[in-house]
Amino acid sequence: MRNPIDIFIHLDKYLYILIQQYGNLTYLILFLVIFLETGFVLTPFLPGDSLLFVVGTFATAKLLNITFLFVILAAAAILGDSVNFWVGKYFGEKVFANSRFFKQEYLEKTKEFYQKHGGKTIIFARFIPIIRTFAPFVAGIGKMNYPKFLIFNVASGVSWVGLFLFGGYFFGSISLVQENLTLVTIVIISTSFIPVIIEVIKRKRMKTN
Numbered sequence: 503m504r505n506p507i508d509i510f511i512h513l514d515k516y517l518y519i520l521i522q523q524y525g526n527l528t529y530l531i532l533f534l535v536i537f538l539e540t541g542f543v544l545t546p547f548l549p550g551d552s553l554l555f556v557v558g559t560f561a562t563a564k565l566l567n568i569t570f571l572f573v574i575l576a577a578a579a580i581l582g583d584s585v586n587f588w589v590g591k592y593f594g595e596k597v598f599a600n601s602r603f604f605k606q607e608y609l610e611k612t613k614e615f616y617q618k619h620g621g622k623t624i625i626f627a628r629f630i631p632i633i634r635t636f637a638p639f640v641a642g643i644g645k646m647n648y649p650k651f652l653i654f655n656v657a658s659g660v661s662w663v664g665l666f667l668f669g670g671y672f673f674g675s676i677s678l679v680q681e682n683l684t685l686v687t688i689v690i691i692s693t694s695f696i697p698v699i700i701e702v703i704k705r706k707r708m709k710t711n
Contacts (some may be wrong), residue, residue: 517556529570532557533578536663539635540582544590546635551666558670568671572663579659583624583638587651590642620646623656628658689696 521528532553539548554575563569620641627637641651 518559518565521560527528528566529574532571533574536575536578537582539586539639540579541585542582543586543635543639546632548706550631550634551662554663554666555670555674558667558672559674561667561671562674568667572667575667576660579628579663580656583655583659584652586635586638587646587648587655590639591645592642592646594643620644621650624651624654624660625658628662630648634662641670 517528519532524531535553538545538551539550557566557571557575558568560566561571589596624637624641627633638651638655
């Protein structure tokens with residue numbers, strides 16, 4: 503059994519094996535991975551950005567259909583966030599009511615925050631690993647208006663999948679990318695955390711000033 507880190511770093515190798523062994527069932531597996539990565543707070547470790555990019559490169563080689571991939575993976579991302587939202591909405595207040603660590607005032611602040619900044623938070627979080635898994639859950643806890651959430655969910659889901667999937671599709675044919683796909687995967691994973699690092703630095707500077 504390979505460890506998850508090895509699989510993430512060598513997605514190009516494992517995806518090829520997956521396609522060879524399972525054929526069209528690969529689409530279902532990819533759908534489930536993206537759905538789980540966005541839909542459950544217990545699975546933020548699953549690959550997202552890097553997987554979409556690598557999948558796009560395989561579509562360049564005609565091993566997968568790019569149009570079908572875009573439709574099902576965008577649907578997976580949107581459905582995942584929606585499920586996450588409703589889980590947060592249903593269980594959120596119960597967690598606050600039965601916990602010594604989460605105070606009611608935190609819940610009220612969460613609601614206030616998502617009423618004011620919920621839309622841009624959903625958009626921004628979609629492009630950051632781990633945070634994108636928790637953002638819809640917290641939006642549900644904060645009782646964000648669902649029709650409003652759905653609009654930003656759809657917009658961010660389509661944009662996120664489209665950016666990385668077609669990025670892999672159009673740049674995957676470049677020989678430099680093909681020969682260094684593992685390195686490209688590592689770079690994508692690393693750069694995805696840059697916005698988080700910048701935000702942490704900003705907050706630390708604000709506290710010290």
